[in-house]
Amino acid sequence: MYIINFFQMNDWEIKRFLSVILSIQLAMWGAIGLDAVSLQIPILRQLIGFIYLLFVPGILILRILKLHNLGNIETLLCTIGLSIATLMFTGLLMNMVYPFFGIFGPISLMPLVTTISAIVLFLCILSYIRDNDSDTPSLIDLGEVLSPPVLFVCLIPFMAVLGTYLVNYYHNNILLMLMIVMISIVALVIIFSNFIPKGLYSLAIFVIAISLIFHRSLISPIYINEHDLALVCSLINSIITHSMWDLTMAHNSNATLSTVMLAPIFHIICAMDLASIFNIIYYGLCSIIYLGLYNIFQKITDYKIAFLSAFYLICFLRFPGQDQIIAEIFLVLLIMLITDKRMKISIKKFLSVIFAISLVMSHYGTSYLFMFSLIFVLFLRFLNENPTINRQWEQFRYFIIGEKETIKAKKFLFKNYTIKNVNKLISIKFSLLFIIFTIAWYMYVSSSSALNMIIHLGDQIANAIFIEFLSPETSRGAALLVRESASLLHRINKVLQLAIPLLISIGILNVLQKHRETKFEKEYIGFSLYWFAICLASIVIPFFAVMNPERLYRLSLFFISPFAVIGGINFFNAIVKLRAEQSLKIISILYVILLMFNTGFIFEISKDYPNSISLSQDNIENSEYPEYRAQFYIKIISEEDVFSAKWLSNVMKSDEKIYASFATGERALVGYGRLIPESSQMRILSNTTERIEDKSYIYLGAINVLGRIGVYVNPKLGSPMFFNMNDTYSLLKEQNKIYTNRGSDVLLS
Numbered sequence: 001m002y003i004i005n006f007f008q009m010n011d012w013e014i015k016r017f018l019s020v021i022l023s024i025q026l027a028m029w030g031a032i033g034l035d036a037v038s039l040q041i042p043i044l045r046q047l048i049g050f051i052y053l054l055f056v057p058g059i060l061i062l063r064i065l066k067l068h069n070l071g072n073i074e075t076l077l078c079t080i081g082l083s084i085a086t087l088m089f090t091g092l093l094m095n096m097v098y099p100f101f102g103i104f105g106p107i108s109l110m111p112l113v114t115t116i117s118a119i120v121l122f123l124c125i126l127s128y129i130r131d132n133d134s135d136t137p138s139l140i141d142l143g144e145v146l147s148p149p150v151l152f153v154c155l156i157p158f159m160a161v162l163g164t165y166l167v168n169y170y171h172n173n174i175l176l177m178l179m180i181v182m183i184s185i186v187a188l189v190i191i192f193s194n195f196i197p198k199g200l201y202s203l204a205i206f207v208i209a210i211s212l213i214f215h216r217s218l219i220s221p222i223y224i225n226e227h228d229l230a231l232v233c234s235l236i237n238s239i240i241t242h243s244m245w246d247l248t249m250a251h252n253s254n255a256t257l258s259t260v261m262l263a264p265i266f267h268i269i270c271a272m273d274l275a276s277i278f279n280i281i282y283y284g285l286c287s288i289i290y291l292g293l294y295n296i297f298q299k300i301t302d303y304k305i306a307f308l309s310a311f312y313l314i315c316f317l318r319f320p321g322q323d324q325i326i327a328e329i330f331l332v333l334l335i336m337l338i339t340d341k342r343m344k345i346s347i348k349k350f351l352s353v354i355f356a357i358s359l360v361m362s363h364y365g366t367s368y369l370f371m372f373s374l375i376f377v378l379f380l381r382f383l384n385e386n387p388t389i390n391r392q393w394e395q396f397r398y399f400i401i402g403e404k405e406t407i408k409a410k411k412f413l414f415k416n417y418t419i420k421n422v423n424k425l426i427s428i429k430f431s432l433l434f435i436i437f438t439i440a441w442y443m444y445v446s447s448s449s450a451l452n453m454i455i456h457l458g459d460q461i462a463n464a465i466f467i468e469f470l471s472p473e474t475s476r477g478a479a480l481l482v483r484e485s486a487s488l489l490h491r492i493n494k495v496l497q498l499a500i501p502l503l504i505s506i507g508i509l510n511v512l513q514k515h516r517e518t519k520f521e522k523e524y525i526g527f528s529l530y531w532f533a534i535c536l537a538s539i540v541i542p543f544f545a546v547m548n549p550e551r552l553y554r555l556s557l558f559f560i561s562p563f564a565v566i567g568g569i570n571f572f573n574a575i576v577k578l579r580a581e582q583s584l585k586i587i588s589i590l591y592v593i594l595l596m597f598n599t600g601f602i603f604e605i606s607k608d609y610p611n612s613i614s615l616s617q618d619n620i621e622n623s624e625y626p627e628y629r630a631q632f633y634i635k636i637i638s639e640e641d642v643f644s645a646k647w648l649s650n651v652m653k654s655d656e657k658i659y660a661s662f663a664t665g666e667r668a669l670v671g672y673g674r675l676i677p678e679s680s681q682m683r684i685l686s687n688t689t690e691r692i693e694d695k696s697y698i699y700l701g702a703i704n705v706l707g708r709i710g711v712y713v714n715p716k717l718g719s720p721m722f723f724n725m726n727d728t729y730s731l732l733k734e735q736n737k738i739y740t741n742r743g744s745d746v747l748l749s
Contacts, residue, residue: 008075010062014132017063018124021056025120028052028269032113035271049270050281056120058082063127065347068134073202073295074336077288078351081333084262084326085358090115091261092361095245105243107261109268116269149196153207156182160211164218164614173604173615176215180601183208184592187311191304191588198303205294205310210287212599213319217283219614220636232259232323233274233671239264247445255445258326258362278322286325290314292332297562299339300524304584309561312500312591316557317598318550327363328555330355331370335558338425338524348425353433360438366555367438369534374431377526426523489608493597496590500564501535503571507563508532510570528563531556626709626722633703634711637667640743641701645673647739648699648746657696659685661704661711668701668744686712687727698735698747705745 009017031045058079062070070078091107094115098106105111156179163175186204190196196204232253239245239260247254254260266277290310298306320328333355337348360367511525535556538549565587572583596602600612610616610623613635620632645668652658658681660669669675675682683689685698687710692698703709708725732747739746 008070008072009059010070010075010079011068011134011136014063014128014134018128021060021120021124024048024052024056025117029113029117032109032269046270046272046276049266049272053087053116053266053269054080054083054285056083057086057116057123058084060120060123060127061086063131063134064123065350066131066134067343067347068136071295073291074340077292077295077329077333077336080285080288081329081355081358084258084329085354086119087116087265088257088261088358088361090119091245091265092257095247095261099244107239107245107264107268108243112265112268149200150203153186153196153200153204156186156207156211157214160214161218164215167219167614167617171618173617176614177601177604179211179215180595180599183211184595187307187592187595188588190307191584201298201303201307202291202294205307205314206287206291208311209290209314210284212314212317213283213286215599215614216317216319217279220638232256234674235260236263236267236274237674240267252364252442253323255442256323256327256361256363259323262326282322282325283319285329286319289325289328289332292329292336293558293561296332296335296339299341301562301565305562305565308565308584308587308591311588312564312594313554313557313561315591315595315598316554317595318554320551320554324363324366324551327359327366328558330359330362331366331555331558334359334370345425349430352425352430356430356434357437360434360441364442369555371435371438373527373530374426374434376530377426377523378428378431380526380529381523487608489597489602489606493602496594496597499590500594501539503564503567504532504535504560505567506571507565507567508560510566511563524559528559531559532563535560621707626707626724629707630703630709630711630722633701633707633709637671638702638743640741641668642672643741644699644701644739644744644746645669645671648697649673649675652697654681657681657683657693658699659683659689659692659696660699661685661701669699684712685728685731686710687723688712689728689731692731692735692749694749696749698732698749700745700747702743706743 009020012020027048031041031048034041035045058081061082062075062078067078091112094106094111098104098111103111159175159179159182163173163179166172166175186196186208190201190204235249235251235254236259245260263274263277266272266281267274270277272281290313293313294306294310297309301309334352337343337352337355340348359370508525508528511528535553538552538556565584568587568590569580569583572578572586573580578586600610600615602608603610604612604615604619607619610619613620613632617632620629623629648658648669649672658669658675660682661684669682683693683696703711704725710723710725710728712721712723735747735749737745738748
């Protein structure tokens, strides 16, 4: 029995398609109307609003562009990407234009509902005019959907949701432990057997990604746990309160429409609190990043290499902050367009401009990194097209690599993953457009605050390379290489983690051995070389590109992850003469072991020093090492902190000072107490604080009161450092306690 594929609605007959779209529109109006008359139906408005905002605008644009037969993954990604871009552009235009017509609260319910509905109806008319002759819906075999492999794989996300519930309310991690075992089994079954067919590899990637994401994001889901979002939340709350976005605020986060514009729209239309929006919707969207990367990798490699490449990205288990997720979706869409061979070049150019502009407005760090990659690739193209330089490069290549490889070796090395030629998308015009828009956007909106960081980045890189690299006290990368690990298992984990960049290096060198590439192949390799340099920089340069090194390393894997598998295949072939199939099995076992380490499964089983707040909360809280205990309090914001921050914000005056530890001051006070970070009110409380000014407040969060740990930021690393709260006893012993809730205290000097 076959059913119509819902995900490829752009292939439906136009009348059936529009009837579904208009039904969703009417359902959205109905859900809002029911809430207006106090007849709320639980989850109804949230579910309909989610579908309406993330699917309807995008699928209509696909119909207008006459894009058909894209496949489930590309259709889903393009639909969500175009919908998000439409929402950001709509909110921006409303905010700038509506005040001229006397509407001074454009980011509110009625203006948003009216405007988005009008846009949807207009797109419906355009899609009917442009694409009323298509009627080739794709079908899904219901028997395949209900087959044992599908049911087996789809069981895993439910284990993640129920497992986090057990951890949150009963401190029982057994279901999450079992979930990690099942994920490992799925990965090994895919590589070792054909029980799961190739057509289900994408489903497996999506299920594994969303399960591991939710196993972390749903721990303490009531509040926003990501400390990077403290300022963003204060900006969003200001927009919601004033129904308008103030674009004059000079801060990078204020220029990221992916959060300050998109989150308020979801909050207003779907009636969801910000914690649910970020912990469920944003992190749910994060899973499609890996789905898109698998789709890209399987175009340039075979299915199993693509699966392992995407699987390693998930195994790394360093997910982006909510403020970076939307930007990564647009980055994946741009990579997808670069590797696409079927789409018309005119459509690809149009979509690339939309996605590039959306990327710029989503995250400043990701935008600048991609901007420099474009410059790097264009520079390589110039060198390649210069005959003299090209001859010198060939001489250098053969000097480094050796004699030209044999035809037999070439076939072995590249038969599974040669990148084919496609229409050229990366051009000087596109690159100039991206560069100009990036610089103009952040100069205008954030008053050059992002540009100032880029200017200072050069000094930071130079100091890191020539001064700080060999000092473990100042360099995360050097610390990773030379710092003593807490235990034997942690040392083994470090060796395995460092093995992956080595395999990537081998893979890239093998690709460079190929005699001749087409232009696109060289451009892709150019991107890969750039991101490989970023990968190395993330290891040896502290907070390179003003971004967390682990996030930066993960971002580089968007291009170079397949080279780790390629390098592994060549390594095992050179060392023990294994075939590619046998090498893939060894690599899959290595990746599963890395998954066990990165999730904290092995440390929990062995009762070693814990590193997972999902699996090892009890062990973390009882750890003798303050840096391990601090993980729990840094990554989970407590209810006591929220209540005390709200209380303090109601009683203190705007000219009064407040001392606080970094972790609590950055999240609770800024995110929920509505304080402005780095303002004249804020003071950092640390073991180096010499005195506390008179008539100042001292805010002690759960990390200080229950964990007895203080936190401050190392100015050279930008990373948290920990100290024992007993070191501040002389400062606090004579202060007056004016508020307590047994988990958080407020003192007055």
